[in-house]
Structure formats: C-alpha cells, structure tokens
Amino acid sequence: MGPQKSALAFKEGDGARHNNYGSYELARCIVEGIKANNLGIAKFLAKDVTAFDPGRPDPVENFKIPASPTLSEVKPPGN
DSSP: OHHHGGGGGOOOSSSSSSHHHHHHHHHHHHHHHHTTTOOOOGSSSSOOOOOOTTTTTOOGGOOOOOOOOTTOOOOOOOO
16 A cells, blocks of 8 residues: 555554554455464355455545444434
C-alpha cells in the first residue's frame, strides 16, 4: 500500500488503532495464516472464503460495510 495509502487503514490522526477497513484487512491476513498453517480452527472458517494476498490488499475504494440485519429504525418508548 505504501506509507500514504496505509494511513487509510487507521483511525484519522491515530496511526495505532485500525478503522473498519484496516480491521477487515487484518482479519483477512489472520484467516490466510490459519489456512496456510493448517490449524485446527480452520474447520470453523467459511468454505467460500477467497484467497488473500497481503501484498495486494483490497482497494480501500471498494470497501463497504453492509448494514446490520438487526438494525432497526424503531425507537423504544421514552426516547
């Protein structure tokens, strides 16, 4: 990614804590490591997980967070 683009994986002005994009890319690295090392936990991974090359991270421009299926616009009484 390089120094400038890698900043997109962290909270603004932080450089220490990942944002959603950075967390997702880190999780993909971990999953790849689990698969590559044939760890027992691999049996719990989704079968449709695609291969990931940490040297070629997903473009930040294509990263989208889907809406939560449990998200509701209905507010409880009293709010």
